[in-house]
Amino acid sequence: MLAWTLYLSFGAAVASFASARCCPAVARWIALLGSVGGLVLGIVGALTLPAGGGLNTLVQVPWIPWLHAEYHLAADGISVVLVWLTGLAATAGVLFSWNLKHRAGEFFGWYLVLVGAVYGVFLSWDLLLLFVFYEIAIVPKYFLIAIWGSTRREYGAMKLALYSFAGSAAVLVGLVAAYALGGATSFNLSTLAAQPVAESVQHGLFALVFVGFAVLAGLWPFHTWAPTGHVAAPTAASMMLAGVIMKLGAYGCLRVAMTLFPAGLAPWAGVFGALAGIGILWGAVVALRQTDFKFVIGYSSVSHMGFVLLGLASATTLGLTGAVLQMFSHGVIAGLLFAVVGRMVYDRCHTRNLDELSGFALARVLPWIAVTFVIAALASMGLPGFSGFVAELKVLTGAWNRFPGWVAVAGLGLIAGVAYTLRAIQRVFFSGEPETAGTAPGHALEPVSLPEKLGTVLLVAATLVVGLYPRLLLDWILPALQTPLFAELRRRAGG
Amino acid sequence: MTPVDYLELALTFSTELVLLVTLGLVLFLDLRGWLGSTLAVRSQRGATLTAVGLVLAGGVLLTFPPVADAPAGSFVLTQTTLWVKLALLGLSLASVLLLAGSEITEHVGEFCALFLLATEGLLLMVGAENLLMLFVALELSSLSLYALTALNRRHPDASEAALKYFLIGSTAAAGTLFGLSLLYGLTGTLQFSLLTARIGSHIGDPLLWAGLALTLAGFAFKVAAVPFHTWAPDVYQVAPGPAAALVAAGSKLAGFLVLLRLLHAGLAPIPGTASGLPFQSGWMPAVALLAVASMAVGNLAALAQTRVRRLLAWSAIAQAGYALVGILGPTTDATLAVQYFAFTYGLAVVGLFGVLEALAAAGESDEISSLAGLWRRSPLLAVCFTTFVLSLAGIPPLAGFLGKFFLFVAALKRGQPLDHLWLVAVALGFSVVSLYYYLKLLKPVLVADPAPEVRPLPVPRLLALTLVVLAAAVLVLGIFPTLLLGSGTL
Numbered sequence: 001m002l003a004w005t006l007y008l009s010f011g012a013a014v015a016s017f018a019s020a021r022c023c024p025a026v027a028r029w030i031a032l033l034g035s036v037g038g039l040v041l042g043i044v045g046a047l048t049l050p051a052g053g054g055l056n057t058l059v060q061v062p063w064i065p066w067l068h069a070e071y072h073l074a075a076d077g078i079s080v081v082l083v084w085l086t087g088l089a090a091t092a093g094v095l096f097s098w099n100l101k102h103r104a105g106e107f108f109g110w111y112l113v114l115v116g117a118v119y120g121v122f123l124s125w126d127l128l129l130l131f132v133f134y135e136i137a138i139v140p141k142y143f144l145i146a147i148w149g150s151t152r153r154e155y156g157a158m159k160l161a162l163y164s165f166a167g168s169a170a171v172l173v174g175l176v177a178a179y180a181l182g183g184a185t186s187f188n189l190s191t192l193a194a195q196p197v198a199e200s201v202q203h204g205l206f207a208l209v210f211v212g213f214a215v216l217a218g219l220w221p222f223h224t225w226a227p228t229g230h231v232a233a234p235t236a237a238s239m240m241l242a243g244v245i246m247k248l249g250a251y252g253c254l255r256v257a258m259t260l261f262p263a264g265l266a267p268w269a270g271v272f273g274a275l276a277g278i279g280i281l282w283g284a285v286v287a288l289r290q291t292d293f294k295f296v297i298g299y300s301s302v303s304h305m306g307f308v309l310l311g312l313a314s315a316t317t318l319g320l321t322g323a324v325l326q327m328f329s330h331g332v333i334a335g336l337l338f339a340v341v342g343r344m345v346y347d348r349c350h351t352r353n354l355d356e357l358s359g360f361a362l363a364r365v366l367p368w369i370a371v372t373f374v375i376a377a378l379a380s381m382g383l384p385g386f387s388g389f390v391a392e393l394k395v396l397t398g399a400w401n402r403f404p405g406w407v408a409v410a411g412l413g414l415i416a417g418v419a420y421t422l423r424a425i426q427r428v429f430f431s432g433e434p435e436t437a438g439t440a441p442g443h444a445l446e447p448v449s450l451p452e453k454l455g456t457v458l459l460v461a462a463t464l465v466v467g468l469y470p471r472l473l474l475d476w477i478l479p480a481l482q483t484p485l486f487a488e489l490r491r492r493a494g495g
Numbered sequence: 496m497t498p499v500d501y502l503e504l505a506l507t508f509s510t511e512l513v514l515l516v517t518l519g520l521v522l523f524l525d526l527r528g529w530l531g532s533t534l535a536v537r538s539q540r541g542a543t544l545t546a547v548g549l550v551l552a553g554g555v556l557l558t559f560p561p562v563a564d565a566p567a568g569s570f571v572l573t574q575t576t577l578w579v580k581l582a583l584l585g586l587s588l589a590s591v592l593l594l595a596g597s598e599i600t601e602h603v604g605e606f607c608a609l610f611l612l613a614t615e616g617l618l619l620m621v622g623a624e625n626l627l628m629l630f631v632a633l634e635l636s637s638l639s640l641y642a643l644t645a646l647n648r649r650h651p652d653a654s655e656a657a658l659k660y661f662l663i664g665s666t667a668a669a670g671t672l673f674g675l676s677l678l679y680g681l682t683g684t685l686q687f688s689l690l691t692a693r694i695g696s697h698i699g700d701p702l703l704w705a706g707l708a709l710t711l712a713g714f715a716f717k718v719a720a721v722p723f724h725t726w727a728p729d730v731y732q733v734a735p736g737p738a739a740a741l742v743a744a745g746s747k748l749a750g751f752l753v754l755l756r757l758l759h760a761g762l763a764p765i766p767g768t769a770s771g772l773p774f775q776s777g778w779m780p781a782v783a784l785l786a787v788a789s790m791a792v793g794n795l796a797a798l799a800q801t802r803v804r805r806l807l808a809w810s811a812i813a814q815a816g817y818a819l820v821g822i823l824g825p826t827t828d829a830t831l832a833v834q835y836f837a838f839t840y841g842l843a844v845v846g847l848f849g850v851l852e853a854l855a856a857a858g859e860s861d862e863i864s865s866l867a868g869l870w871r872r873s874p875l876l877a878v879c880f881t882t883f884v885l886s887l888a889g890i891p892p893l894a895g896f897l898g899k900f901f902l903f904v905a906a907l908k909r910g911q912p913l914d915h916l917w918l919v920a921v922a923l924g925f926s927v928v929s930l931y932y933y934l935k936l937l938k939p940v941l942v943a944d945p946a947p948e949v950r951p952l953p954v955p956r957l958l959a960l961t962l963v964v965l966a967a968a969v970l971v972l973g974i975f976p977t978l979l980l981g982s983g984t985l
Contacts, residue, residue, distance in 0.1 A: 021874065064897070064976055066831060067904060106870075128900075132891040139890055142934060146942045154942070158934060165930045169923040176903055176919060180912035184904070201913075 001045035002123060003058045003073050005038045005083060009090075009116030012037075013109050020105025031094045031108035035115065039087030046080040046476075053077030053479030055190075058123065067128070069187045074125035076483055077476030078255070078324055082122045082247060085331040088462055089243040090115045092335050093236035095455035096343040100148070100234070107148055111236060114140040118244050122251065127175050127187040130256070131168070134248065138164045141229075141241065148234040150346075151292075156232025160241075163215055163225035170212030171252065174205045178260050192260055193485055199263040206264020210257040210272065216249025218305040219272075220279030227298035235342030238294075242301040242334035247327045250308045254320065258312065262488035265315055269402065272313040277406030277413075280306035284416035288423065293345065293352040296424050297337045300380065303413055304330045304388075310403075310410060311395035315493045317481055319398025322391050324477045329379075329387035329466065336376040336459040344369045344452060345428070348445045354427040360445070363429040368448045370429040372456050377421045379463045382414060387466035507570070510556040510580065511615055517548025518611040525604025534598045539957075541603040542595035542737075545611060546588055553584040569625040575830055579621045579752050582834070583745050586841045587614045590740035592961045593849050597856060599735040600646040606735070609646075613639035613741060617749040626675045626685040626761075629753065633671070633713065637664050640746060643738035644730050649855065656729035663726045664716060671713025677706030687761040695764035704776060707762065711781055714757070717750035720819060721788040724812045731808035732861070736852035739804070743811055743848070744841030751818050751837045752830075758782070759826045769823055770914035782819050787921055789816030794925045797932045803851060803861045806932060807844070810887060813929060814840060817902055820918050824905025831980055832901035838979065839894035839972055843883040846965035850880045853954050863936060868945020873952040875959055877940050882966040886973070888933035889926055894973035899926070901976075 012034025016027045049056045058073040075083070093111065100107055113136065120133030138161055145157035179187060181197040196202065215222040226246070230238045258265060283303030290296045304326070311323030346352050349360050363370035379386035382393075392414070400407050466473055481490075505512060521544045529537045560577060591610055600606050616636025623629035641664060645657035679685055681702055682693040697703045716723040731739055758778050767777020774780070793813030800806035821832040851861060853876060859865040870877040886895035903922060906915040954962075972979050 066828075066980070067901075132896070135891050135896065139885060143941060146938060154938065158931070161934060162927065162931060166927045169927050173916065173920045173923055176907055177913055177916055179904070180907040180916075184908055184912075 001041055001048060002075050002080075002083065005041045005045070005087070006116045006119035006123065008037045008041065009034055009112050009119060013112035013116060016105055016112055017109035018105075020103065020109065024103070024105040027105040027108040028094065028098060028100070031112060032091070034112050035087065035090035035094050038115065038119065039084070039091050042080075042083040042087045046075070046083070049075065049080070053080070053476040055480075055483050055485070057125070063126070063129070067187070068185050069128045070126045071129060072126040072188065073123045073129075075123055076485075077478070077480030078251070079122045079480075080476050081324060081328050081473050082251060083119060085247065085328045086115065086118050086122065086244050088458065089239055089331055089335045092339065092455040092459050093239045095451040095458070096239065096339045097234070097236040098449065098451035099343075099347065100236075102148065107144070107234075110140040110143050111240070114144070114237075114240060114245075118240075118248060121248050125189050127179070127189055127192065127256065129187070130189075130252075131172060131175060134171075134252070135168055137245065137248065138168070141237070141245065144237040145229065145233045148237070149232040150234070151231050151294075152228065153232040156228040160225045160229035163222070167212045167215030167222075167249070170208050170215075171256075174209035174212065174260075175256070177201075177205055189256070189259065190485055193262075193488070196260070196262060196488065202261040202264040203267055204264075206257055206261035207268055209261065210253050210264075210268070213249045213252030213257060214272075214309060217246050217253065217309060218249070218279065218302045219309055220275050220282055220302070220306070223279060223283070223302045223305075226302055227295055230298040230301060230338070231292065231294045235339060235347075238338040238342055239335040242298075242338055243331040246301065246305050247308075247331055250305065250312065250323065250327055253309070253312055254323065258315070258489055259485050262492055265313075265489075266492065269313050269315065273310060273399065273403040273406050276306045276309035276313055277403070277409040278306075279303065279309065280410045280413035281416065284413045284420060287420040288416055290420075291354050293354055293357060293424065293428060294338075294341045296354075296420055297334070297341055300337070300417065300420065301330070301334050303417060304334070304380070306413070307392050307395045307410065310399050310406065314395075314399035314402045315489060316398045316402070317478075317490065317493070318394055319402075320481055321474065321477050322394025322396075322398050325387070325466075325470065325473060326391035326395060328473060329391040329463065332459050332462045332466075333376060333379045333386075333388060336372070336456070336463070337380060339452075339455060339459070340369060340373045340376060344372070344448065354424065357428045358431040365445055366448055368453070368456075372460070373429065374425060375460055377425055379467070381418050381421050385464070385467050387463045387470070390467060390470040506559065509559055510552045511618060513552040513555050514548055514611050514615050514618075517545060517551070518608045518615075521545055521548075521607040521611070522604045525607070529603075534601060534603070535596050537603045538597050538599075539595045541607045542591050542593075545591045545594075545607045548611065549584050549588045549591065549614070553581055553588075556580055556584070569628045570619070570622040571624045572622060575752075575834070576622050578834065579748065580618050582838045582841075583614065583617050583621065583749060586745040586748060586838070586845060587617075587741060589842070589845045589961060589965060590737045590744060590848075592957060593737040593740060593845070593852050594735075595957045596955045597736070597852060599852075600648055602646055606643065606646050606738075609639045609643050610737065610741065613643065614745065617745055620749050620753050623753070624687050626679065626687075626690075629757070630668075630672060630675060633717065633753075634668060636746060636749070637668065637717070640738065640742055643741070644734040646738070647733055647735045650733040652729075653733045656726075656733045660726045660730050663723065667713045667716035667723055670709040674706045674709025674712070677702050678710065681706065687756070690761045691763050694762060698765055703765070707765075707778055708781065710757070711778070711785070714750060714754040715785055718747050718754065718815045718818070719808075719812050720785045720815045721792045721812060724789070724792070724815075727812055728805045728808040731811070732802065732804045736848045736855070740845040740848040743807070743844045747811075747815070748837040748841050751822070751833050755822050755829060755833055758822065759829065768910070768914075769918065770910060779823055782822055783918060786816045786819035786823075786918065789813060789819065790922055790925045791816075794928045797929065800932070801863055803863055803866065803936065806863070806936065807847060810929065810932070811844070813925065814887070816925075817899055817922055820915075820922050821902030821905045823909060823915060823918070824902075824907075825909050828905035828908050832898075832905040835894075835901055835976060835980055836898035839886070839898050839969060842965050842968050842972075843886040843893075843895060846879055846883040846962055846969070847887075849958055849962050849965070850876050850883070853952065853958060857952050863939060866936070866939040867943040868949065869940040869952075871945050872949060873954060875954060875962070876952060879962040879966045880940055881937055882969055884933050884936050886969045888930055892970065892973045894969045894976075897973055897976050
């Protein structure tokens with residue numbers, strides 16, 4: 001049933017494109033149906049998986065016989081968690097784009113292609129298939145930003161597309177090399193992981209594939225596409241970008257680079273741990289200096305993704321669990337933050353400058369927005385009770401034995417994170433003059449709409465539930481890390 | 496000498512004969528019967544008749560496949576050549592349909608006749624088993640294509656481009672002929688199979704390497720590989736759409752497959768190495784060099800283009816580089832990969848020329864900026880254009896992705912697993928570069944709003960149908976490549 005998440009998304013995408021000519025107004029309903037359907041299918045499908053968090057094959061049929069490539073979809077607990085994240089983010093994205101009128105049919109069409117491709121990546125067990133879905137995701141991102149974006153949209157879109165494509169080219173070189181070294185007989189992830197190539201070769205290929213994927217995860221210093229891309233993107237797209245697309249990269253690092261080349265991590269762990277630590281601090285410090293509200297959030301994403309990479313580089317079970325949990329957590333929180341900035345604030349005030357926003361005194365006029373942002377900000381700062389706390393704590397404890405120095409740097413990053421978040425809250429919501437409330441630029445602000453409220457509730461609930469009861473996800477993630485796929489990695493981490 | 500059995504000869508060449516009969520018919524009808532009609536009607540009829548001829552030829556080929564000739568013969572028909580001939584007829588069919596209703600040339604009959612002659616040359620070229628036959632067929636197709644290039648009344652520069660094409664082409668052909676004669680002088684045979692058997696004993700003879708290099712030149716010209724590419728931008732820009740499509744699609748498909756056969760069958764004993772040290776001369780280093788040069792020059796030059804057709808020409812040069820990478824693979828893999836790549840690439844390119852013809856017929860220039868707002872002016876053209884360009888860029892699930900992927904995997908399969916990884920890495924690196932200019936083409940089509948005064952763009956029904964079929968084929972073959980190549984394993 002999980003496989004239907006992606007068929008439903010692609011089907012809805014076709015329907016949405018088709019509606020562009022006749023009835024663009026129904027496109028958002030199609031998109032809502034597609035994304036909610038994906039979420040429901042994801043949850044029900046996961047609960048009916050025979051092996052639970054272990055490896056479940058969903059479909060396996062020959063695809064390109066002379067290369068031995070198969071149409072092979074499978075899910076383990078990690079896939080399930082990320083499929084849920086995709087469903088949540090996609091649904092929220094549609095809700096926060098409910099007011100979109102410009103070329104709506106095409107917008108939701110591209111959006112759903114993106115969603116479908118993301119499901120495809122998370123569910124592919126054949127490396128060629130995984131790569132195909134990974135590539136499919138690039139083009140919709142470009143058009144979503146270039147057509148519906150704002151600030152320097154064409155630059156941001158092109159930069160994002162080229163970075164993604166360059167990363168995926170590096171990945172492909174590594175993948176075909178692994179395939180050729182494996183005797184060109186299989187693209188099956190389990191098969192290839194079970195017959196690792198010579199260690200000296202692994203060192204090079206690991207770096208290539210890991211960096212190729214990590215470009216999309218915002219690995220410093222290859223992160224620069226992220227802030228410009230996020231800022232230029234329309235709300236739903238930046239929610240997907242920061243919320244889910246960056247996780248594609250991290251997922252690729254974990255699922256492909258680390259399992260195919262388990263011996264490759266050892267010589268590079270220090271380097272990637274360092275880059276992750278630098279990324280955490282760098283993103284936070286740069287966010288502290290921004291005057292554009294959306295750039296604050298954009299850089300905060302780089303910082304938070306650093307935790308994912310730090311957890312991955314540690315390669316301990318605790319660190320990996322934390323990394324996957326952080327993927328989910330940041331996906332939800334970043335979605336919420338971008339929704340506030342892009343939809344709730346910018347669509348009403350038509351500015352994202354922190355100082356100009358203070359004039360609107362949003363906290364008094366539209367308290368819903370302020371409350372939402374404060375909740376999201378608390379979650380983002382890693383307060384106990386929210387998912388970010390559990391995830392980042394796990395990453396830091398998991399990484400402590402490996403790189404205590406970089407954990408300390410990450411700790412500094414956390415402090416800087418509190419600083420930039422509080423700064424943004426204070427500037428935007430709590431520094432306006434009460435008497436000018438809402439009237440300053442001379443127009444009444446549109447009240448918060450029902451879809452916005454629904455989207456907010458959905459995402460806040462997700463981060464709270466996981467924060468209060470992390471076992472909900474851990475029960476899926478831990479069995480997945482115990483599967484044979486990660487056996488070699490576990491062995492090396494243990495020894 | 497054995498007496499010639501004319502009936503058997505006619506049966507062997509029944510496909511080619513159908514094309515010749517069509518050629519005569521369309522020439523005669525256009526000169527005699529259709530004179531009173533308008534140009535649009537004449538081109539409609541000419542294109543339809545030519546299309547019918549091509550379809551019939553395909554039917555004949557499928558119904559009466561000639562018996563495979565003995566190794567001593569001049570022509571062969573194997574499973575591969577049968578496939579390639581059908582693919583060629585398909586690409587020619589799609590290309591000639593672009594002529595329907597067009598007013599691009601007054602010489603409709605001659606155009607169709609030359610078009611058929613060029614196709615005929617390509618068909619013969621694919622089946623040739625004898626170096627001399629190969630050369631004659633190569634020249635037949637080339638000469639027809641030179642003439643077709645000039646038949647464009649919209650462009651006063653057409654004859655200049657045709658002359659350029661002709662001069663470069665005949666120089667390359669002279670080189671090839673000289674190269675072939677050297678090979679003949681060394682081995683005393685013109686047959687591929689005998690060549691294979693005898694060439695091994697001449698390794699180390701400088702004449703062999705001179706012969707190889709000169710022979711390669713002619714084919715590098717045919718597929719527009721650097722440094723024999725300089726004709727391409729001009730020809731792409733001014734040739735009439737259907738002719739440009741044939742040059743870019745059919746002629747390339749035939750060129751790649753014949754080159755592959757020449758290298759893998761005729762010159763199989765002297766591959767050499769393309770994987771660094773220890774260096775060993777042979778055709779592989781030469782092809783690798785051509786590939787790298789084509790990818791580099793084509794992709795970098797394409798970045799600077801402002802005209803759609805010139806951009807396509809440079810991108811075609813780059814794509815020829817990718818195909819040459821695939822040619823390095825082991826024979827079966829390389830053949831499969833090049834077949835799939837060249838055919839699906841051809842589909843996309845013919846489609847692109849179709850879209851450009853529709854724009855040109857509406858009086859648009861071929862500046863990239865004139866594509867602005869196509870999504871509003873004609874959603875159909877915009878969707879098709881996007882599909883074709885994304886396929887060229889190698890974006891899945893369109894066929895261009897698997898095309899390139901097959902080529903790279905094929906190259907990796909020869910020798911040690913990582914011998915040719917450097918070439919694949921170079922090719923993938925340049926693919927990233929290419930994404931920039933392909934997106935630059937798509938930006939005006941999908942992103943920009945049209946200028947306020949422009950009108951919707953009408954698309955003739957037949958052209959619309961052709962484009963939709965081509966776009967669907969690019970998508971479907973990209974998802975189900977087994978439809979094209981069968982589901983056998985290697």
